[in-house]
Amino acid sequence: MKSRLSDLTFNIMLRMVANKRLSRGAVYSEDFREAHQFKDIIEEGFLLVGVFDVGDYLPFLNWLDLQGLKSSMKKLQKKRDVFMQKLARKITARSKGFNQKTLIDLLISATDNHEIQSDSNDDVVKATAISMINAGTDTSSVTIEWALAALLQHPHVLSKAQEELDTHVGRERVIEETHLQELKYLQAIVKEALRLYPAGPLLVPHESTEDLQCWRVSCPRRNPTAGECLGNPEGPGSVGETHGIRP
Numbered sequence: 001m002k003s004r005l006s007d008l009t010f011n012i013m014l015r016m017v018a019n020k021r022l023s024r025g026a027v028y029s030e031d032f033r034e035a036h037q038f039k040d041i042i043e044e045g046f047l048l049v050g051v052f053d054v055g056d057y058l059p060f061l062n063w064l065d066l067q068g069l070k071s072s073m074k075k076l077q078k079k080r081d082v083f084m085q086k087l088a089r090k091i092t093a094r095s096k097g098f099n100q101k102t103l104i105d106l107l108i109s110a111t112d113n114h115e116i117q118s119d120s121n122d123d124v125v126k127a128t129a130i131s132m133i134n135a136g137t138d139t140s141s142v143t144i145e146w147a148l149a150a151l152l153q154h155p156h157v158l159s160k161a162q163e164e165l166d167t168h169v170g171r172e173r174v175i176e177e178t179h180l181q182e183l184k185y186l187q188a189i190v191k192e193a194l195r196l197y198p199a200g201p202l203l204v205p206h207e208s209t210e211d212l213q214c215w216r217v218s219c220p221r222r223n224p225t226a227g228e229c230l231g232n233p234e235g236p237g238s239v240g241e242t243h244g245i246r247p
């Protein structure tokens with residue numbers, strides 16, 4: 001289930017960003033090879049980001065790069081850059097007259113039309129495309145996995161969701177995006193999954209641009225901070241609470 005969900009969300013992101021897919025059918029096609037190469041690059045990035053780095057805790061050892069992480073990251077960055085450059089070039093070449101615009105198409109036209117100002121247009125396109133895939137793939141698949149696990153643990157919620165689907169979509173049709181607005185219970189399940197199992201409970205570290213005072217905590221300018229998730233309707237302590245999913 002995990003690998004299927006991961007492929008699903010990766011495919012959705014990849015189609016949005018570059019109109020490529022990890023299709024199981026066309027194994028020998030160039031698209032398939034490119035999509036797999038892309039997936040390997042993203043997975044290697046996730047692996048390197050999550051590895052325990054001695055230099056983070058003992059900064060005086062940082063320069064030694066004892067685990068070789070920094071050199072692996074630099075190598076990966078080179079590989080990623082070459083890959084993205086090639087991809088962006090291909091998309092630029094076929095962009096004209098092509099109706100189905102991808103995120104890369106839109107970024108290229110925004111930089112060409114000077115809607116985005118930057119010293120390096122190529123870097124904006126490559127970095128934004130990679131960020132979207134990095135930020136959107138694992139977060140979404142992990143959340144879906146948690147939601148399904150919660151539904152299996154609460155069969156009454158699952159059968160109510162099935163009833164809703166039967167009423168609004170039926171068993172003969174596939175769910176379309178247009179159905180989503182009618183599926184209120186499903187929407188509530190998604191919100192509950194995000195409340196109970198936020199994929200990023202400790203938000204990404206930030207650095208304030210000016211001195212701040214948050215309640216009794218002072219946060220000097222340029223001080224790295226990691227905030228607790230604030231989007232929790234029940235206040236601190238209820239993330240992951242034991243009463244289970246209550247859509």
Ligand code: HEM
Nearest residue numbers: 131132133135136137139140141143194198199200203204
């Ligand atoms: C369940 C799904 C998701 C969760 C839980 C999630 C959570 C988060 C969190 C906590 C942040 C950090 C916000 C901050 O404090 O700066 C973030 C940032 C971001 N997310 Fe998501 N995200 C999800 C899905 C997605 C998807 C599908 C995309 C893209 C299509 C996406 C794109 C981004 C981007 C680009 C940022 C960086 C924003 C910035 O700081 O400029 N995320 N996300």
